[in-house]
């Protein structure tokens with residue numbers, strides 16, 4: 001071809017020179033030249049170079065000509081290829097654009113050793129692009145991906161999808177390949193692979209060198225490797241003086257400039273000329289990656305490992321840029337802090353990983369949506385915040401991961417996300433947990449409603465009884481006010497709990513979006529911060545705005561409607577300390593991830609502490625009770641902390657101390673009630689005596705002298721001559737007198753009661769008497785305490801009083817009190833019934849209804865002191881005379897009843913003396929004691945407490 005062109009040129013020049021020589025005026029046309037050329041070509045006598053050479057017999061010239069010919073052809077082909085290359089690049093780019101510059105693949109890890117083979121697999125790959133997560137029999141969720149690699153997919157299959165990205169990189173585009181997934185889902189396996197089955201990174205390096213060699217350009221490759229660990233950038237190729245086992249490298253080579261931008265160019269960049277050099281560097285860097293050993297004793301990556309291969313090509317004008325790079329990132333394993341119950345360093349690592357993954361998710365999501373603002377570094381201000389310079393730091397996102405990748409995660413960059421999923425049921429994503437939570441919340445709500453209804457019922461019953469009482473006594477009982485107050489507070493708690501539930505449900509619902517996997521969606525926080533999805537979330541969220549947490553996560557107050565005040569639901573602002581910063585997310589120095597950015601990240605994310613998981617997952621009733629009792633606890637702290645009350649623990653401690661010194665108890669099962677020392681006992685006894693004296697004087701009844709030393713002496717004598725069971729029988733207090741069970745007796749020994757059989761019998765009579773009109777339910781107080789309380793009271797008022805009365809005057813009763821550690825409480829029947837029923841439900845114990853249908857309590861008053869108060873506990877049906885008789889009887893017996901003895905007396909039939917009734921009463925009493933005791937036990941109290949309660 002070139003020869004033809006040359007021939008044509010020479011013909012042209014020849015013709016022109018002839019033309020000028022002849023002085024011809026006409027110009028030579030190309031058609032004329034063509035025809036002359038044709039004549040020459042077709043003429044057998046043409047004079048060509050070949051002919052000339054052949055004629056001269058010069059074969060070498062012949063050779064040159066053929067070479068020239070081939071070269072001509074090659075040049076033509078090269079031109080063609082150039083055109084095709086441009087076209088291919090365009091087509092590939094269009095293809096990737098069409099597919100999406102960000103593509104997401106999913107790989108399901110195969111079942112490995114240690115997985116439970118018998119459990120049904122909840123992750124199912126449906127076709128090549130969708131994945132089903134089954135988290136209940138009839139509940140599952142579908143996700144779509146660009147491609148799903150099912151269980152057992154090979155490394156080759158994965159690489160086949162990665163290859164186009166390598167081509168793009170060689171064409172001059174920046175590219176990123178990420179491996180994302182929970183800990184242990186196979187990220188490192190996919191990226192690194194094994195010696196026999198190499199993963200993406202070695203394959204990419206190999207392909208880059210191979211394909212670059214195929215391209216007729218000169219490439220210069222360089223290799224860098226770094227990790228982001230706990231917010232720090234660490235150059236893994238900095239000359240290492242440390243051992244591979246060191247957790248932290250001694251120096252960090254990457255700094256930030258004055259604006260806080262990462263000076264990524266400071267990275268150690270090593271030129272590599274072939275695959276072997278690059279792979280050696282890669283292996284070296286991997287040795288220094290921060291890892292932690294997990295429960296299964298394998299090392300888990302606790303950082304993001306980033307490999308950068310930069311390529312520079314000087315002789316390819318068609319490339320969009322001279323130097324471009326491909327990042328391969330093995331992201332740190334995301335983990336549910338709740339699930340792993342990580343703490344300390346592991347918790348910090350997990351937190352840092354999760355935060356940066358969340359930031360990456362935000363960036364990718366913004367890119368997918370083609371948002372004008374991509375939050376590589378700064379998320380933007382919330383709607384209600386005016387941007388000022390000093391506020392920038394507050395709302396700074398500053399994720400180093402996205403900052404480093406900033407120029408490789410963009411419009412003309414290719415991003416490949418390899419999402420890894422474990423087939424393990426336990427590793428199901430947060431969606432499952434949310435569904436579970438949602439279910440729990442619903443049942444919690446139902447339970448709350450049930451409790452509320454029940455409360456209303458009980459309350460109206462109380463109301464009726466109070467009214468009846470008012471009619472009878474002519475006075476407004478203070479207890480009714482207390483009940484009212486306790487009811488109101490309960491209402492408040494219910495409404496608060498409801499709000500909390502609603503809030504949680506709102507959060508659950510808000511997080512329920514479909515199409516993309518979680519990390520591809522903007523986080524709730526970022527939506528709130530940027531205000532992008534504010535509208536959308538409001539549409540999604542059925543919970544009224546007033547009941548939701550305000551958009552600021554630092555919201556300090558909510559407005560709660562308080563029911564029950566003046567019959568209207570009024571709005572009352574109740575200040576709540578920041579739930580996130582206060583209890584949920586303690587953003588103190590301990591919990592902050594190291595590094596500059598993490599304070600701001602702390603601002604954004606909520607991390608729930610492990611102990612809260614328990615609370616969240618505890619049964620509905622438990623939750624209600626916990627929050628209820630906590631609040632009650634606060635309200636009652638000042639009461640219980642008053643010096644009038646000894647704390648249970650204190651008492652038990654004292655008791656133990658005393659018991660250890662005491663030689664009285666021989667049976668280990670028996671809680672030894674301390675034998676009161678003389679001076680201590682005197683307080684009580686003197687109190688009783690004084691009271692008795694007063695009453696006796698008043699009623700002209702003969703005074704009985706109590707010999708304080710008698711019980712002790714009798715005990716010694718008795719112990720010498722009787723068997724243990726006999727002692728036990730005599731030790732038995734009144735309420736258990738009817739029982740013949742040895743075991744129940746032995747658990748119930750009280751040395752104080754041991755020696756006064758007459759007293760027991762008489763006290764029993766008194767119980768019967770009392771039960772004619774009154775129901776008194778009192779948890780027992782140890783002798784020391786009684787005397788102490790009595791003493792205190794006497795010291796203050798200068799007079800003695802019955803302990804029960806003192807306490808009755810001071811103590812409110814409510815359900816919470818049953819659950820509280822208070823020893824001294826007097827409950828109305830209806831107040832007791834609630835917890836007892838609940839306890840019965842909890843423990844599956846059945847009890848005759850009659851036991852629970854107790855009439856309203858009448859608090860025993862200080863006898864004879866106040867005639868009004870007397871009326872409270874003496875039947876209105878009794879005449880004044882019978883009242884007096886009753887009172888005198890009571891007083892007479894008061895000296896026989898040890899006030900330290902626990903009384904749990906039930907109303908029986910009037911003057912019931914029948915053995916059946918008696919037995920029934922005892923059974924009922926025992927049942928209730930046991931139930932309350934079990935209730936206390938369920939609060940984690942020790943056995944001592946239970947025994948003491950029985951006593």
Ligand SMILES: Nc1ncnc2c1ncn2[C@@H]1O[C@H](COP(=O)(O)OP(=O)(O)OP(=O)(O)O)[C@@H](O)[C@H]1O
Pocket residue numbers: 108109110112181182183184185186187188189190299300301302331332333334420
């Ligand atoms: N596709 C697979 N085929 C065979 N084994 C696999 C596959 N994926 C993962 N494994 C195995 O599962 C285990 C966990 O994988 P790997 O260490 O890659 O998880 P990871 O996601 O990187 O965990 P971490 O985030 O804790 O580092 C390894 O023993 C690995 O060999």
